[in-house]
Amino acid sequence: RAKEAGRNQHRCFEPLMDAEIKRRSVLERQLREAILADDLRPHFQPLVELAGRRLVGFELLARWPRRDGLNIGPDQFIPIAEESGLINELMLQLLERGCREALGWDARLSIAINISPVQLKDPWLAQKILATLTRLAFPPQRLEIEVTENALIVDADNARRTIESLKNQGIKVALDDFGTGYSSMHHLRMLAFDKIKIDRSFIQALDTDPDARKIVRAIVGLASSFDLPVVAEGIETEAAAQTLAALGCSYGQGYLFGAALSAEQLWREWLVPVTRGGELGTA
Ligand code: C2E
Ligand code: MG
Ligand code: MG
Ligand code: MG
Numbered sequence: 001r002a003k004e005a006g007r008n009q010h011r012c013f014e015p016l017m018d019a020e021i022k023r024r025s026v027l028e029r030q031l032r033e034a035i036l037a038d039d040l041r042p043h044f045q046p047l048v049e050l051a052g053r054r055l056v057g058f059e060l061l062a063r064w065p066r067r068d069g070l071n072i073g074p075d076q077f078i079p080i081a082e083e084s085g086l087i088n089e090l091m092l093q094l095l096e097r098g099c100r101e102a103l104g105w106d107a108r109l110s111i112a113i114n115i116s117p118v119q120l121k122d123p124w125l126a127q128k129i130l131a132t133l134t135r136l137a138f139p140p141q142r143l144e145i146e147v148t149e150n151a152l153i154v155d156a157d158n159a160r161r162t163i164e165s166l167k168n169q170g171i172k173v174a175l176d177d178f179g180t181g182y183s184s185m186h187h188l189r190m191l192a193f194d195k196i197k198i199d200r201s202f203i204q205a206l207d208t209d210p211d212a213r214k215i216v217r218a219i220v221g222l223a224s225s226f227d228l229p230v231v232a233e234g235i236e237t238e239a240a241a242q243t244l245a246a247l248g249c250s251y252g253q254g255y256l257f258g259a260a261l262s263a264e265q266l267w268r269e270w271l272v273p274v275t276r277g278g279e280l281g282t283a
Helices: 002-036 074-084 087-102 117-121 125-136 149-154 156-168 185-190 200-204 210-225 238-246 263-275
Strands: 041-049 054-063 110-114 143-148 172-178 195-198 230-232
Touching: 002 074, 002 087, 041 087, 041 110, 041 263, 054 074, 054 087, 074 087, 087 110, 087 117, 087 125, 087 263, 110 172, 117 143, 117 149, 117 156, 125 143, 125 156, 143 149, 143 156, 149 156, 149 172, 156 172, 195 200, 195 210, 200 210, 200 238, 210 230, 210 238
Parallel strands: 054 110, 110 143, 143 172, 172 195, 195 230
Antiparallel strands: 041 054
């Protein structure tokens, strides 16, 4: 009887698994085709200096415009790209498109691109990125790489080598989503990061949870003892922006300032005032 029940359970479970596996393999095939066709697009989210509300750069976030209109976000397709080995190609295409756009902006504006943990294992990653920058004559100093803490424990030695060779070329490296992974002080000590980005879960709790404020204060204090500027991500309210500035956080990013936009929208909403000779601002 128990055996029979177990078998029944098994039978209910299997079609679900099959459907999920099938969905994933369809997505993987479509993603491969999209990358081959150079269909993925960077969107650009503004990074702002909190004190003067000055625009300092943009983070590139991958978007997958699909003919069928389905909205498949990076939280879904990035893991598929990582597991199928497509992530390097995806990143290089995004980097190329992003840099081409950025060459048309005010040269003081930086761009940041996300690198997946698996990519740091690739001993050629720094060379690949550099080859793209060289081909486009894009100054490495304007590029920032964002890595998450979890990237550092996957393969610490290779990660350290890759980060060092990026930095040797003048590329900046930021520690992304700080506070959610294995926030080891060891990483801060061993790897010369240029910036820390506090995860948005802490920022979004700022207005309601006094503990979030204590955590942010502690992170900013820790970072400042390493002379590292801090970026707060996910700022949605004016109150949070002001709290963060008061706590000593230098930069911010979030819907309060602007969501990620396509290159065309970016020109309409952010960049036109700059080319008119105006100051960089969040107007
Ligand atoms: P992330 O690097 O931490 O990027 C920030 C995410 O927070 C973005 O989501 C952004 O749209 C979202 N965000 C920004 N401001 C706010 C806000 O005020 N409120 C809220 N609720 N969300 C905000 P997105 O674009 O969906 O990307 C999600 C994650 O996917 C990224 O997190 C990053 O880890 C990954 N990702 C995106 N593009 C790439 C890529 O090209 N390569 C890799 N490896 N990962 C990527
Ligand atoms: Mg990021
Ligand atoms: Mg982040
Ligand atoms: Mg995040």
